[in-house]
Amino acid sequence: MRVGYIGLGAMGGALARHLVGKFPLSVFDLNQTAVEAFVALGATRAVTPAELARNNDVILLCLPRSSDDQAVLFGPNGVAEGLSAGKIVVDQTSGVPSETRGFARQLEEMDVSLFDAPVSGAMATAIAGTISIIASGPDAAFRKALPVLQAISPNVFHCGERVGNGQTMKTVNNMMNVSCRLATLEVVAMGRKVGLSLEAMTDAINATTARNYTSQGMLPAIAEGRQSTKFWLALQVKDIHQAIGLAAEQKVPMPIGGAARSILQIGLNSLGKDAQLEQMIGVIESMAGTKFVDAPKPAGSQEVK
Template structure:
C-alpha cells in the first residue's frame, strides 16, 4: 500500500519512521531538512501536498493545529486535487473535533474518507512502538485504516464512529495531564517551602492517592537534574485552550481547567514562544519563591535505646482507620485501648484488647500511646483536656500521632509534651482502612531521632511501608501534600469526564483509554471505577478531605506559597460538602459534577 505522511515534526517524524518499516512511504513538510532526513532512510520526498496525494492511497497528517490540516488539504497545492475517490485521509493531529468533522464532511462529498487517529505518546514512545492511537470514524473507513495504524503501534483504540471523537478524548486526556501536572508542582512547591525534602514527597505520592504521571516521571527527573519532557509549551497551551472551548460549547463548567489554562498562558507570555513545557517548573518555583529540588529528609533513625518488645502500648481512637491500625497492632502484642464511644472499647475488649474507661488510666499504664482522631484539635484535647493523657504519661513515654493532622498545631503539641519529658512523633497513614487491615498501608513518620527509632518497629508491625520524613510535623505536611494533589487530580478528572460524557463519548471507552494515557492519576482510576460499576469504591468522608484541603490552604498562607489551583479545588470541595451535607462520602462528588453538567439523570 502506498502511504503518504505530512508533518515531520518531532512526533510526526517518528510516526512516519514506524510506517517506513513496512510501507512504500512518501513524505512532505514545509521544512525541507525534515524531508531530506526521512529520504535518507528510504522515504520518497514530495515537492508539495498535491504531489504526495497523487502518489498515495492513504495519507496521514500530524500537524500542530486543525487550521494547518485544513491548509494542507484545501490550500494552494494542497491534497484536495490529488485525492482520488476512495482515498483515505487519517488526521493524527491534536485538533479541534468539530473542525475535523467538518473537513470529513467536505471530503466525503468528493468520495474521500477522513478519520481521526490522535496520538498519545512522546516521540521516544512512538519509536518503541508503544504509542496509543485514539481513532474514530465510520466502520468501513476505520477497518481500512486499522492495518496502517497497527503498523505504527499495536495500541489502537476505537473511540467512536463519529469523526473527531478520538481527538476529543486526546484533548481531554491532555487537559487532565496538564491539571495534574501544574497542580502537583504547585503543591509540592508548598511542601518544599514548608521544609520537606522533594525525595520524601515523591516517594509518598507514588505510594498514595496523589500518584499521577507527574509524580511518576517529572518529580524523579527533577531530583536527578534532568528533563522529563521535550514538548513545546505553546502546544500544551493550545491543547488546554481547545479543552476549555470544548467545555464552553457543551455548557460544562471546567473551572480548574480554566485556571490551569491561565497559568500556562502566564508562563508562555513570560517565557516566550520558544518555551518548553518543562520550563513551567521554573515558573512555579518563581511563584512560590522556592527551588523544588533538594531539601534534607534526614537520616534513618538510630537504633532504639529501649527493648521495644517489653514496652506497654496503648491506642486511643478506634474509628474506621484507627480501629484498623489498632487491630494490626493487636496481632503482634497486647494492646490497651480507649475510645470516646464505650461500645467501641467493649468491642475491642471482646477481641482480646485491654480496655480503659478513661484516658488517664490508659496513659498511666502505657510506655507508648498511639492516637488516631479526626482532627489535631481533638488530639490536643485528648492530651491536655480534663483527665487527659498528658497528666498521667510518665517521663520517657512516646506519643505516636496517626491523625491526619495540622503540622502547625502538632509542633505546638510536641513542644508542650517535650516540656513534660514526653516525646511526640507524627505518623499519619496514606490509604484506606482495608489496606491498614491488610498490612499494606503507607505510614509516614517524623520527629526526634530517638523517638522515631522506638516508633519504627511498632509502626512496621502495622505495615512495612514506612517513610521517614524528618522533623516533627513533616509527616503531616507530606500527608496534606498527598491528599491535596489527590483532590486536584480528582477535580480535573471530574471536569473532563463530564465534558466527555456530555459530548457523547462512552464511559467504557474513556476508561479503557485514559487508564493507560498521560492523563492517568490514582483519582481518575477510582472515578472511572465508580462510573463503570455504578458502585462506590470508598467510604472516605468528604468532610475529612475538606478538612485536609483547608489545612493545606492555611499552610500555604503561612509559608507564602500561592496554591492557586489547590485553593480553587478546595472551594469546589467545600461547596460540594455543603450541598451534600454531613456524612457525605467522597464518591458523592460525582453526583455534584453530574448535576452541574446537566447529567444528573444520565446513566454512565
C-alpha cells in the same frame, strides 16, 4: 498499500519513522532537513501535498493545529487536489473536533473518507512505537487503514464512527494531564518551602492514592536533574484552549481547567513563544519562592552548625 505522511515535526517524524520499510512511503514537510532524513531512510519526497495524495492510498497528517490542516488539505496544491475516490485521509493532528468533521464532510463529497487518529503519550513512547492512537470515524475506512496505524503502534483504540471523537478523547486526556501536572507541582512546591525534600515527597506520594503520571515521571526527573518531557509550551496552551472552548460549547463549567490554562498562559507570556513545557517547573518555583532541588554547595564549603 501506498502511504503518504505530511508533517515531520518532533511527533509526526517519530510516528512516520515506524512506517519506513513497512509500506511504500512518501513524505512532505516544509522543513527540507526533516524530509532529507526520511529520503535517506528510503522514503520518497513529495514536492507538494497534492502530489503526495495523488500517489498514495492512505494519507496521514500530523500538524500543529486545525488551521494547518485546512491549509494543507484545501489550499493551493493541497491534498484535496490529488485525491480520488476510495482514498483515505487520517488526521493525527490534535485538532478541533468540529472543524475536523467539517473537513470530513468536504472530502466525503469526493468519495474520500477522513477519520481522526490523534496520539497520546510521551515522546519516548512515540519513538518506541508504543504510543496510544485514539481513532474515530467510519468503520470501513478505519479497518482498511488499521494496518498502517498498527505499524506505528499496536495500541490503537477506536472511539466510534463519529469523526472527532478521537480528538475529543485526546482533549479530555490533555486537560486531565495538565491539570494534574500543575496541581502536583504546586503542592510539592509548598512541601519544599515547608522543608520536605523532593525525594521524600516523591517516594511518599508514589506509595499513596495521590500518585499520578507527574509524580511518577516528572518528579524523579527533577530530582535527578534530567528532562522529563519535550513539548512546546505554546502547543500545550493551544491544546488547553481548545479543551476550554469545547467545554464552553457544551455549557460545561471548567473552573479547574480555566485556572490551569491561566497558569500556562502566564508561563508562555513570561518565557516566550519558544519555551518548552518543562520550563513551567521554573515558573512554579518562582510563584512559590522556592526550589524543587537544593543548589549544590560550592566545593570546599563547610556546613555551619
